Amino acid sequence: MCGIVAVIGSREAAPLLLDGLRKLEYRGYDSAGIATIESLEKVKKGSLTSRKAKGKLTNLSSLVDEEGSSGHIGIGHTRWATHGKPDEINAHPHMDQEGKVAVVQNGIIENYRLLKEELEAQGIKFASETDTEVIPHLISRELKELKSKGFDSNGLTLLTAVQNISTLLKGSYALAVIWVETPDSLVVASKEAPLVIGLGESEFLCASDTPALAGFARTILPMEDREVALLTPLGIELYNSEGIRQQRTPSLLTGVEHVVEKKHFRHFMLKEIYEQPEMADLWIARHFPKGFAEKAQVALPFDDSFYEPIEQIQIVACGSSRHAGMIGAYLLEQFAGIPTAVFYASEFRYAPSPLTPNTLVIGVTQSGETADTLAALTMEVNRREGQKDTAYQPRLLAITNRVDSSIARKVQHILDIGAGLEVGVAATKTFLAELLAFYGLTIAFASHKKSKTDIEIKNFIHEIQSVPHYLREVVQKHDQISEVLAHQFSGTKDVIYLGRGINYPIALEGALKLKETSYIHAEGYPAGEMKHGPIALLDPHVQVISIANPGIVFEKVLSNSQEAKARDAKLIGIAPESAELEIFDKILPIPEVSELISPLLTVIPMQLLSYHIAANRGLDVDQPRNLAKSVTVE
Numbered sequence: 001m002c003g004i005v006a007v008i009g010s011r012e013a014a015p016l017l018l019d020g021l022r023k024l025e026y027r028g029y030d031s032a033g034i035a036t037i038e039s040l041e042k043v044k045k046g047s048l049t050s051r052k053a054k055g056k057l058t059n060l061s062s063l064v065d066e067e068g069s070s071g072h073i074g075i076g077h078t079r080w081a082t083h084g085k086p087d088e089i090n091a092h093p094h095m096d097q098e099g100k101v102a103v104v105q106n107g108i109i110e111n112y113r114l115l116k117e118e119l120e121a122q123g124i125k126f127a128s129e130t131d132t133e134v135i136p137h138l139i140s141r142e143l144k145e146l147k148s149k150g151f152d153s154n155g156l157t158l159l160t161a162v163q164n165i166s167t168l169l170k171g172s173y174a175l176a177v178i179w180v181e182t183p184d185s186l187v188v189a190s191k192e193a194p195l196v197i198g199l200g201e202s203e204f205l206c207a208s209d210t211p212a213l214a215g216f217a218r219t220i221l222p223m224e225d226r227e228v229a230l231l232t233p234l235g236i237e238l239y240n241s242e243g244i245r246q247q248r249t250p251s252l253l254t255g256v257e258h259v260v261e262k263k264h265f266r267h268f269m270l271k272e273i274y275e276q277p278e279m280a281d282l283w284i285a286r287h288f289p290k291g292f293a294e295k296a297q298v299a300l301p302f303d304d305s306f307y308e309p310i311e312q313i314q315i316v317a318c319g320s321s322r323h324a325g326m327i328g329a330y331l332l333e334q335f336a337g338i339p340t341a342v343f344y345a346s347e348f349r350y351a352p353s354p355l356t357p358n359t360l361v362i363g364v365t366q367s368g369e370t371a372d373t374l375a376a377l378t379m380e381v382n383r384r385e386g387q388k389d390t391a392y393q394p395r396l397l398a399i400t401n402r403v404d405s406s407i408a409r410k411v412q413h414i415l416d417i418g419a420g421l422e423v424g425v426a427a428t429k430t431f432l433a434e435l436l437a438f439y440g441l442t443i444a445f446a447s448h449k450k451s452k453t454d455i456e457i458k459n460f461i462h463e464i465q466s467v468p469h470y471l472r473e474v475v476q477k478h479d480q481i482s483e484v485l486a487h488q489f490s491g492t493k494d495v496i497y498l499g500r501g502i503n504y505p506i507a508l509e510g511a512l513k514l515k516e517t518s519y520i521h522a523e524g525y526p527a528g529e530m531k532h533g534p535i536a537l538l539d540p541h542v543q544v545i546s547i548a549n550p551g552i553v554f555e556k557v558l559s560n561s562q563e564a565k566a567r568d569a570k571l572i573g574i575a576p577e578s579a580e581l582e583i584f585d586k587i588l589p590i591p592e593v594s595e596l597i598s599p600l601l602t603v604i605p606m607q608l609l610s611y612h613i614a615a616n617r618g619l620d621v622d623q624p625r626n627l628a629k630s631v632t633v634e
């Protein structure tokens with residue numbers, strides 16, 4: 001994964017690179033580095049400087065402050081380790097042996113072992129354990145080859161070298177390259193990994209994602225798959241994989257929030273949990289404008305032809321988005337009556353289910369950049385496009401928080417969850433916003449397919465409209481309860497979350513949130529499955545958290561919780577206050593709402609408990625170890 005930035009222009013590169021990296025740190029924070037070239041005019045000879053530091057970007061910033069890094073051209077990287085430990089040696093930029101070519105890369109070079117063996121056999125010594133390091137060595141070898149054929153040291157030669165070696169690379173990558181002999185040329189290339197060029201005034205900044213361009217460029221040029229570009233202070237030359245020059249009009253950079261403040265909150269995660277009631281309010285205002293609820297309708301950006309042919313739905317997603325997809329599937333099946341299956345995107349890509357006609361495939365991804373989800377959708381498009389029968393044509397919908405992301409460029413239909421920028425790496429408000437999107441989609445399908453009467457749909461809408469009010473109450477209350485309760489978890493090593501029916505995915509999400517933020521081992525199970533194995537784990541040290549919301553599985557969940565209690569596990573219930581359930585050692589109260597809308601509320605105590613346990617342990621809640629907000633490698 002990782003984030004890359006590259007700049008060329010009239011200003012000092014290092015501050016621009018550091019600013020861009022700060023906005024990309026959500027993509028990984030194991031290490032960071034920059035390389036800059038001081039121009040020939042100043043020193044009569046190009047001089048390449050590289051600065052790298054392990055850990056967060058602040059370490060690199062301090063290093064650059066101390067040791068300096070000058071030049072008007074440079075590349076930068078913030079790393080999420082894939083190949084090689086997260087230490088300084090493996091931090092990007094990587095260089096060739098002579099220190100003349102520097103490269104930053106986001107992606108994975110799948111055949112790097114073979115390439116490395118070949119280069120080592122030619123006497124090249126590697127300095128790192130990364131897959132990326134083969135690239136500067138290959139470029140350096142190619143540059144020597146080109147020069148021996150009479151090529152000059154200029155930007156086009158560097159571009160040609162990158163084009164030539166790119167045919168040797170397997171996998172996906174976005175990369176930026178500088179060469180000490182051409183301090184006025186920057187080459188960038190992308191294959192199945194995002195890269196956007198921002199156009200400034202006589203300067204260009206290229207980055208993995210648009211937030212890094214905010215404040216720098218008003219117009220952008222997103223690179224298409226397998227394109228290579230040469231950037232100089234004079235302009236951009238863009239080439240496709242066949243080496244044919246491309247001409248495209250830049251588009252306006254929109255929808256990027258420039259500054260996000262923590263305000264009075266200790267962490268972004270807590271602030272974002274608190275933003276959920278207002279976000280739900282806005283969502284309701286947008287999707288149930290005047291008269292819509294009364295007519296049992298929801299305002300979504302699709303016409304009848306979108307809904308009518310659909311006979312089944314497949315959802316592909318990862319992490320929290322997959323959990324949101326599971327709740328979506330429950331709603332689409334149980335309320336709208338459409339057979340729906342949910343897949344791990346990473347599994348679906350290599351083992352898709354047999355093709356079915358008139359199928360809507362939904363990719364759910366808050367970032368819009370998750371490589372597994374994008375790859376699953378690409379695979380689906382490819383296999384469907386080969387079919388003669390139009391019933392099998394691709395019908396793709398993205399549910400995302402980033403309408404300017406890679407997924408948005410891949411699909412015909414987009415549902416913008418409109419959650420605003422989420423800084424905390426563990427998803428909270430984007431998860432709730434994805435859920436709301438599924439509630440909207442379910443109502444739309446139920447109304448088009450007439451699977452529910454208008455009265456039933458109207459009642460459902462009214463229940464959804466009451467959610468922001470309940471959310472306000474639940475967030476306030478559980479912030480206080482969880483802060484106190486978190487102390488009881490100071491020595492806890494294992495937590496089991498139980499839920500059934502529509503709340504089973506909330507048990508999974510609760511366990512994921514705790515793992516991500518607190519590093520406590522946690523598992524979510526469908527409560528009825530407990531007795532088939534996981535029950536063997538229970539003893540007085542294991543904490544069990546059970547979601548017991550009145551509805552068709554209420555009594556069943558209570559029985560399953562009793563089974564855990566009988567094994568001396570400590571039992572917490574997420575249940576209505578009024579239920580007076582004495583089997584629980586502690587109740588985390590939620591308002592008594594219908595089972596179908598309950599996940600919108602039961603997830604809140606899960607989020608807040610995870611937050612307070614992590615904060616209480618003094619952990620880095622917003623940037624937990626080993627994680628990244630946007631996972632752009634397979």
Ligand code: G6P
Nearest residue numbers: 318319320321365366367370628
């Ligand atoms: C990463 C994040 C998770 C997130 C998952 C899917 O693993 O750490 O919190 O749920 O990616 O992200 P997406 O952007 O596709 O929703």
